[in-house]
Amino acid sequence: MVGQSEGPTLVVSVLRERVHRDKAFAQFLTDEIKEEKKIQKHKSLPKVSGGWELEVHGTEARLVRKIAGEKITVTFNINNSIPPSAEDDTQEGQKPDEQEPELTSTPNFVVEVIKDDTKQTLVLDCHYPEDEIGHEGEEESDIFTIREVSFQPTGESDWKDTNYTLNTDSLDWALYDHLMDFLADRGVDNTFADELIELSTALEHQEYIKFLEDLKSFVKCQ
Amino acid sequence: MSVVLRNAQRSVPVRRAPLRRAVCALRAALGASRFDVGLVCAGNALMQRLNGAYRQRPEPTDVLSFPFHQVAAGELPRPRCRGEYNLGDIFLGVEYIHQQCRDAGEDFEGVLVVTAAHGLCHLLGYRHDTKPAWEQMYRKEAQILEELNRLTGSRLRPLTAGLF
Numbered sequence: 001m002v003g004q005s006e007g008p009t010l011v012v013s014v015l016r017e018r019v020h021r022d023k024a025f026a027q028f029l030t031d032e033i034k035e036e037k038k039i040q041k042h043k044s045l046p047k048v049s050g051g052w053e054l055e056v057h058g059t060e061a062r063l064v065r066k067i068a069g070e071k072i073t074v075t076f077n078i079n080n081s082i083p084p085s086a087e088d089d090t091q092e093g094q095k096p097d098e099q100e101p102e103l104t105s106t107p108n109f110v111v112e113v114i115k116d117d118t119k120q121t122l123v124l125d126c127h128y129p130e131d132e133i134g135h136e137g138e139e140e141s142d143i144f145t146i147r148e149v150s151f152q153p154t155g156e157s158d159w160k161d162t163n164y165t166l167n168t169d170s171l172d173w174a175l176y177d178h179l180m181d182f183l184a185d186r187g188v189d190n191t192f193a194d195e196l197i198e199l200s201t202a203l204e205h206q207e208y209i210k211f212l213e214d215l216k217s218f219v220k221c222q
Numbered sequence: 223m224s225v226v227l228r229n230a231q232r233s234v235p236v237r238r239a240p241l242r243r244a245v246c247a248l249r250a251a252l253g254a255s256r257f258d259v260g261l262v263c264a265g266n267a268l269m270q271r272l273n274g275a276y277r278q279r280p281e282p283t284d285v286l287s288f289p290f291h292q293v294a295a296g297e298l299p300r301p302r303c304r305g306e307y308n309l310g311d312i313f314l315g316v317e318y319i320h321q322q323c324r325d326a327g328e329d330f331e332g333v334l335v336v337t338a339a340h341g342l343c344h345l346l347g348y349r350h351d352t353k354p355a356w357e358q359m360y361r362k363e364a365q366i367l368e369e370l371n372r373l374t375g376s377r378l379r380p381l382t383a384g385l386f
Contacts, residue, residue, distance in 0.1 A: 140230050140262050173224060177238035180229075190232040 022219050029216040036209050041102075042202040048195045050187045059207055061199065065187055071114045072186050076196070078204040081107035083130055105200040108147075111188055120151045124183065128193070143190040146179055223258045223307055225249070231265030233317040237331070244335040247373055248342055249309075251366035254298060259345065260311035261338065269315040284322065284381075285337045286313040287344035295347040295358055312341035332378055335370070339363050340381040350382050 045054065052063040052074075063074040082103050106128035113122040125148040129141050150165040168176055183189065225245050229236050241261070249255055264272075266282035274280030276288075290310040291299035301307050314337055323330040343362050350356035363380035371378055 140228060140264070140268065142228050142230065143232065173227065174239065174242055177227060177242050181237050181239050184235060184237070189235060190229060194232050 026216050026219045029212055029219065033209060033212045033216065036205070036212065040205055040209070042198075042205075045202050045206070046195070046198050048192065048199055050192065052187070054199075056203065059203075061203055063196075067186065069116045070186070071116075072188070073112045073114075074109050074188065074192075074196070075112070076107040076109040076200060078105055078107055078200055078207060081105040081200060081204060103201070103204075104197060105204040106197055107200050109144075109196060111183060111186075112152075113186065114154055119154050121154045122149070123152050124149050124179070126183075126188075126193075128197070142180075144193040146176065146183070149179065223256050226258065226260045227263075228261070229263040230268060231263055231317060233265050234263075234320040234330075236263050236316055236334075240331065241334060241338070244370060244374075245338050245342070247370050248335075248339050248366050251369035252342060252346060252362075254309060254342075254346065257299070257301075257307050257309045259309045259342070262311065262313045263316045264313045265317040266315065269313060269318060272313060282315055282318045284315045284319050285341045285344075286315075287311070287341045288313075289345045289347070293347040295349065295355070296362070297347060309342070309345040312338060312345065314338060314341065332376065333381075335376075336363075336367065336378050336381050339367055339370075339378075342366075356382060 045056070048054070048063055050065065052065045055062045055064065059079050060075065060077045065072045082105050108125065108127050111124045111126060113124075124146050126144050127147050128144050146168050148165050148167055150163050152160055152163060168179075225242055227238055227242050227245075229238060241263075245259070245261060246255075249257070249259060262268075269282045269286065270280055272286050273283050276286070288311045290306070290308040291301075293299050299306065299309070314334060316334065319333055319337060320330050322328070323333050340363060343359055343366075348355070348359035348362055350359050360380050360382055363382065367378045367380060370376065
């Protein structure tokens with residue numbers, strides 16, 4: 001019957017094609033990993049000045065600092081931290097011999113301030129403005145903004161969404177400035193925000209390379 | 223109306239709340255509280271770029287003012303609609319000012335406020351390119367700083383003392 005004698009041959013042919021493509025993919029990844037390591041700016045994660053201790057768990061990083069009766073933590077995740085416009089710029093209209101512009105990671109970050117004698121943690125959700133970072137020359141806006149502020153019970157991992165959350169979109173600007181000064185007094189200022197970008201970008205690149213290596217192992221595995 | 227404050231630089235720590243308070247008080251002393259004003263704390267790179275673009279002097283400076291209205295010194299703008307309640311923008315070269323203060327042993331935060339006062343006066347048409355214009359501007363700066371001093375207990379003096 002038609003197709004009966006072709007069955008096993010077809011399967012072998014398809015399998016051979018897949019193996020061939022996987023090999024090509026693995027070779028592509030080998031080259032890609034080599035290139036990424038060549039352009040890697042930081043072989044180890046850069047330090048953030050001001051006495052911050054760094055903890056890294058996969059894609060999540062936490063900076064911790066203790067000052068006079070307070071503990072300040074800054075947490076961010078490098079997943080989805082590269083703005084889409086930055087990624088688009090590297091793909092469209094690029095000549096082959098042109099060096100790709102640097103991709104910068106600008107993650108949202110959460111600042112938690114815990115005072116020794118209270119059961120509440122002040123939580124401030126901070127963002128980098130979109131389309132402002134990474135462009136040539138100094139821009140004219142704040143380096144980072146506070147988006148939301150709330151109190152959460154200290155030591156509890158679950159977010160309590162019945163606690164009031166202050167959104168700064170329509171906040172009195174004098175109050176907003178006090179909040180920014182409050183953060184600056186605890187080491188979360190423009191310099192810190194800049195250094196956090198460096199750290200996040202380095203971590204993101206590191207994780208990307210690790211992902212490529214894992215992908216290559218996975219593709220080669222039979 | 224609003225004072226829109228932005229800190230666009232990383233070189234110098236700037237405390238926003240006291241600067242805002244001072245600028246609001248100075249604006250009130252000028253009789254211009256119902257007008258918005260923009261205030262950007264800028265580093266040397268931005269000041270150099272703006273100074274080069276708008277004054278053909280590509281070097282850092284302490285203050286640049288961009289008035290929204292063209293008015294004669296001492297007059298308040300006459301807005302025709304809600305959107306014109308705007309004095310304009312002041313760029314404070316905080317990095318430049320900080321370096322000047324370090325060199326001269328002056329109080330940075332005080333000089334910042336005095337510079338902001340100078341910038342506000344420029345937004346309202348005051349100039350210092352001739353002696354009479356400078357005298358008029360100096361008197362106004364002294365007046366509004368005196369009002370601020372009365373409120374805060376500070377002892378601030380105009381920026382352009384001794385210009386002529």
